[in-house]
Amino acid sequence: MRRKGKKYFNGFFAALLGLTCALASPAQALASDGSSYVYDGYTYDFYGNAKESPAMFQLERTISAENMGGVALSSVDDVCTSADGRIFTVDTTESRINVFDENGGLLFTTRLVRTVDGKIALDENGNQIMLNAPEGLFIHEKEQEIYVADTGNKRIVVLDLATYGLLRIINAPAELVGVTQFVPSKIAVDLADRIYVVVQSSYEGIVELTRDGEFSGYYGVNTPMVSLTDYFWKSIASDEQKAQMAKVYAPAFNNITLDGEGFVMAVTYDSSASDMVFRLNSKGENVLRQEGNTPVIGDIWNMSSTDAGSQFVDIAVTDYGTYALLDRTKGRIFLYNFDGELLNAFGSRGNLKGEFKSPTSIAWLGDKLIVSDDMLNYIYILAPTAFGKAVLEGSESYYFGDWDAALVSFQQALALNANYESAYSGIGKNYLMKEDYKTAMYYFKMGNNRTFYSKAYNGFRGEWLERHFLIIMFLFLVLVAAVIGSEVRYHQQSKVKAKAAMKLLNSRRGREEE
């Protein structure tokens, strides 16, 4: 009896194993290190319906404590990449910078900063320079520098990109005005060597420094949303009451990066901010293009009253303006092109490899995405799928005006996802450029792009009028002739009638005279 039971048990397991294999076998999207996670993607159509779509990325590789060669990995708070394919991360808890190669092999790790020639560096007081809870870093390719936000020590440490040796230290600027404490968290450096420093919870904006570390001003305007009820109560409150009310502060920026044209792009997840994603011009105004079906806010529907919506912790921009936004509420990655059209959204929260628990940072490495998570302590390397490659190539060709290449890429994307409105629009724009208006109209209709449909129709109508000019002119002339003719006939008839009436009158008069 017991043996029989065991046999059944074994049989059950064998069946279960077979079932798992059968289920697993169709999903051949295994990553190179054997880990596999297939994301579900979606986009929004013109009507705001979520349309299923293949995900643009799949998990290629994870970097975890196993890659660290015995060095602890406790939380990854910021990720940056250099042009030669190195991945730089900061570990806030361990106060370390870790550098990996593009396959996840550890190249360098330290918390103690050394000079360029390998000696232990000392600061002006003769102390060793130890990093303390750094939260951000930035690779400045132009000057071959690494900027590390040494948050705990309230300073910025600048290292050499090749040797990781100390170049200089930027301490809190003496001229810093306002109430903001100089606690650098995230950094970006633009092509003119201006340093932009994000201080968490600073409502005065991004701190802008010169290359020498002198304070040059606050940068960026982040307007808060004021609700109508608040406005009403404020308008009738007395001065004492107003003093007790919670002040509405400008929401802080939470992360920052630079796009290919040198514009600063920033995100905020403060719920009181009216914009969530910023592309700041030199005046600090938001000039982000939002020409897509949805505004650049990530998810457009709230699933319940407690659903906070998407909260972006980081942004990564390619040279061709396509940017990825990392949403910490639902663990999603949203990809937008430079026009603000949602290309794809994918990812979820959970404990599986490939899912996110507390995503912190995102960066591009070529056409791959590097995403870090500070609770799972993983760094994911996501590689584009066939669909993702087609879309990214299409966006790139489109951005640089390479219409024919864009057409090919968008057609590939459409072959993989027939619901993809932005690819239809892209193809339509190509035909519009070639003045093939009729085809363009078809694709704009499929892509629900009314603005461009109108442009294509304008061309189509112009051509039609030109082609049928003769017959239209002829019909018009016939109409004019008919109108004139009928007028003439009417006048003639009335003249005849008038003559007849006169005759009648005359004859009557004649009779009366008789």
Place this chain on the structure above:
Amino acid sequence: MKENAKEKLFYLKRSIVHPFDAFYEIRFRGKGSASLAVIILLVFGVLQCVSYQYTGFIINFHDLAGMNSISIFLTWVLGFVLFIVSNWSVTTLLNGKGNMTDILTVVSYSLVPLTCTMIFQVFASNFIIAEEAMIVYVITGVGAVWSLFMLLAGLCVIHEYGFGKTLVSILLTFVAAAIIMFLGILFFTLIEQMVTFVISVGQEFIRRL
């Protein structure tokens, strides 16, 4: 018979350009036609479906995949029926002189300008670009204002109200419509519960047998 129909059509035309005179004739000399009014109302309902689907792509923001023509038709027609019924119930209490047929005639006749401009909109929108959409909207707007004016004038005449009292009665009409809708929903919910109860008793009965 033919003469009669001609006369009715004449007063429909006249009500568009001289609403006060024409509605006076309709109210006091029986020149209106209830069947013509019903036809106009039905045509208006059908036109709404047509407009939903066939308005040009550039100004048509509807999701055609989710179109339900029966629902569109009934929403518009029953909406006007609701307006007529609640207007009648309000004006009966407020010394209005018009009866149900008069109100139906006024409401339907005054839809004619809007119907015409909407037909124009559906047609013209297929041949415009986005920059010209404003012209089409303005023309439709003119039709809507004209219709509204006819409605106000007609209600003034048939109920023998002043202008202010007409406005008040229309406001109260909406209140009455809301009450009717509330009662309707209540009625149907209760009926639904009763039906469910009877069905479940029946099922229980069948299973026990």
